[in-house]
Amino acid sequence: MQIELLKLYAAGVPDEVLPEIKELIARFLLKKAREESGKIWLEKGYDQGTIDHWLRGE
Template sequence: MTESTIKPPLSNVQLELLKLYATGVSDETLLELKRTMAKFFLDKVRQSADKIWEDKGYTDAQMQAVD
């Protein structure tokens, strides 16, 4: 196995979340964090889809025709 294929046991995001959770958070705060992360990733996917849509020159009329 080469050095470039060796991965650390935890990602940078996992390490930051562990630091946060080590301080202890309420269930309410945990739920809010989950919602915030879900929205963040949904926004990223939407931005990516919008860029593809724009790059391909798709129109709403084309999508309506698919139905």
Template structure:
């Protein structure tokens, strides 16, 4: 795998924060904000996926009884 040579836009913005000391409470708030943002984004993407594929309760039931593991092949 090739290493990334350029920082992403998110990494660049977060690096700007490193120039400032924040309290432990502020750090916890920042972490919570980031977690909330990504959780909301995942929810949005999942809702879109379900809508695009017209999935419903029957899909959940099929997943409950399905066997999706594949054997290990070195």
């Protein structure tokens, strides 16, 4: 990914576009993290009771 970002800079991407690219990357990584955490959540059989248990420190 770093190489691809360097290619963008080398291609002369305007500075005003960079925040947009940063936002796209952040959204992509957030989506992947949510998907992975959802899989783990299901695999482990977590539910609202699990969260309540964690919040109570039990």
